[in-house]
Amino acid sequence: MNEIAILYFHGLLKDLLRTKRNITLDNKDYKKIIYPVIRSSSIKDIIESLGIPHTEIGGLILNSKKIYFDYILHPTDNIHVYPHIKPIKPDNYLFSQPIQNYRFLVDVNVGRLAKLLRILGYDCAYNPYWDDEFLAQKAYEEKRILLSRDIQLLKRKKVLWGKLILNEDPKSQLKEVIDHFGLKIYYRPFSRCLVCNTELKPVRKKQIFHKLEPKTKRYFNQFALCPRCKKIYWAGSHVEKMEAMIKEIKRRKTNT
Ligand SMILES: [Zn+2]
Numbered sequence: 001m002n003e004i005a006i007l008y009f010h011g012l013l014k015d016l017l018r019t020k021r022n023i024t025l026d027n028k029d030y031k032k033i034i035y036p037v038i039r040s041s042s043i044k045d046i047i048e049s050l051g052i053p054h055t056e057i058g059g060l061i062l063n064s065k066k067i068y069f070d071y072i073l074h075p076t077d078n079i080h081v082y083p084h085i086k087p088i089k090p091d092n093y094l095f096s097q098p099i100q101n102y103r104f105l106v107d108v109n110v111g112r113l114a115k116l117l118r119i120l121g122y123d124c125a126y127n128p129y130w131d132d133e134f135l136a137q138k139a140y141e142e143k144r145i146l147l148s149r150d151i152q153l154l155k156r157k158k159v160l161w162g163k164l165i166l167n168e169d170p171k172s173q174l175k176e177v178i179d180h181f182g183l184k185i186y187y188r189p190f191s192r193c194l195v196c197n198t199e200l201k202p203v204r205k206k207q208i209f210h211k212l213e214p215k216t217k218r219y220f221n222q223f224a225l226c227p228r229c230k231k232i233y234w235a236g237s238h239v240e241k242m243e244a245m246i247k248e249i250k251r252r253k254t255n256t
Helices: 043-049 112-120 132-141 170-181 205-211 214-219 237-251
Strands: 004-010 023-027 030-036 057-062 078-083 104-106 145-148 162-164 201-203 223-225 232-234
Touching: 104 112, 104 132, 112 170, 112 237, 132 145, 145 170, 162 170, 170 237, 201 205, 205 223
Parallel strands: 004 078, 104 145, 145 162
Antiparallel strands: 004 030, 023 030, 057 078, 201 223, 223 232
């Protein structure tokens, strides 16, 4: 009868649990799961079998000591599982590779986040035709943070960095990402192509003059060009709209 371990899920992780196993709510801080230790499994696999992707875990504590995702669960273990403390620290001990730069990759289910992150200047790869296997491989090879609402995708081993997006509205999703990673809202606004993610280059008006609409020719003098898709940008009404959006994001409150 002693072949059981007890797992305590803290904070937001309580709401991510998806299991028919016996859950008891001992207090408002955690949910307790009595887990029969039948075979040798890593704590990562066990937590994910209970519904929580490893990307959402910030700390694992056994007898006041930190343990890692590859720890094999033993009978009588009492393990506390914690979410990330926001803003998430790039050198969190659970990540096998600390991240250097905040570069993103978004899944099709949060596709509108790509453009919003690019408005702020963040490198954000996106293509609605990439499938789960490709996304996980790309995130791994290019050390990108994968943003998705798909729990199964975030459970993949190749996804070292990720975030399960909880909000439904794209602007709230952006605020959720900003708060989670401690991003700068005014990082490098209007420096990146919103269509293809490439960094923009300043361009002289006379070089692109023949491509401009009459009103744009008349009223604007500073332009930037996407070297890849050749889209031309200038400080017109759409930039004003984006600035208003950034201000709104700053004020926005999310539930997470
Ligand atoms: Zn472009």
